[in-house]
Amino acid sequence: MPKHYLFNKHMIMKKIFIPIVITSCVCFSACTISRSRYSTYQYHKHIENQNLFVTEILHREFDVIKRTLQILERASNNLDDGKPVSKETFSEIVDIILGFSDKHHQEKEDKVLFPLLKDKNEGEKKDFLGRLLMEHVSERDMIRNLAGAISNFHQGKKAQKKITKIAYTYIKHMEKHIQTEEKILFPWVNMVLTRDEQVMLIKKFEEMEKEDIEAGVHEKYTAMIERLEEQLGIYIE
Numbered sequence: 001m002p003k004h005y006l007f008n009k010h011m012i013m014k015k016i017f018i019p020i021v022i023t024s025c026v027c028f029s030a031c032t033i034s035r036s037r038y039s040t041y042q043y044h045k046h047i048e049n050q051n052l053f054v055t056e057i058l059h060r061e062f063d064v065i066k067r068t069l070q071i072l073e074r075a076s077n078n079l080d081d082g083k084p085v086s087k088e089t090f091s092e093i094v095d096i097i098l099g100f101s102d103k104h105h106q107e108k109e110d111k112v113l114f115p116l117l118k119d120k121n122e123g124e125k126k127d128f129l130g131r132l133l134m135e136h137v138s139e140r141d142m143i144r145n146l147a148g149a150i151s152n153f154h155q156g157k158k159a160q161k162k163i164t165k166i167a168y169t170y171i172k173h174m175e176k177h178i179q180t181e182e183k184i185l186f187p188w189v190n191m192v193l194t195r196d197e198q199v200m201l202i203k204k205f206e207e208m209e210k211e212d213i214e215a216g217v218h219e220k221y222t223a224m225i226e227r228l229e230e231q232l233g234i235y236i237e
């Protein structure tokens with residue numbers, strides 16, 4: 001298991017308390033904090049701190065993505081080792097990736113951040129953005145393939161091997177993608193975006209997620225992640 005995953009929950013707990021001022025909006029009740037131990041998406045409630053960086057938001061979303069990857073890895077290990085793991089567990093993981101962690105994160109990049117960066121007119125970086133966009137396409141293809149393989153879960157060993165093969169490829173691909181964004185994309189974003197652009201992007205991010213926040217989507221998926229972590233025995237000190 002990749003070592004950096006071991007710190008995710010601890011880091012997320014810490015992040016609840018970092019000085020980003022967040023106030024409750026009507027749709028997100030205060031009791032969320034006590035109900036959800038890790039409250040991964042607390043900062044989505046309403047971002048008041050105008051000094052928040054776009055990359056901080058994206059970086060924090062990686063916490064959720066990494067936790068989801070860890071769950072997928074553990075479920076795949078169990079399946080390979082003949083330990084109990086159900087088709088429903090894999091289906092739920094795909095559901096989280098499609099409906100929550102990956103969807104929100106990639107949409108912010110694809111629809112809002114990358115188009116703005118493209119206009120920064122830095123030739124070589126256009127290729128870099130194209131590469132990241134292609135990686136997003138590959139990731140979505142892999143998840144589609146994974147969902148297809150999961151539908152054949154009960155066909156036996158060969159069908160299950162296909163699931164874990166796609167899962168491991170996806171995990172590896174995502175780890176590399178996250179690393180590239182953290183090492184190259186985020187420092188670049190922090191360098192080229194003006195304060196006004198940062199504020200404008202953060203507002204757009206909020207608008208994109210408004211409906212999901214109001215519908216309690218973040219809470220639903222955070223609860224799913226926590227339940228799967230417990231179910232699979234992923235406990236982090």
Ligand SMILES: [Fe+2]
Pocket residue numbers: 058105106109181
């Ligand atoms: Fe990203």
Ligand SMILES: [Fe+2]
Pocket residue numbers: 106109132136177181
């Ligand atoms: Fe990305």
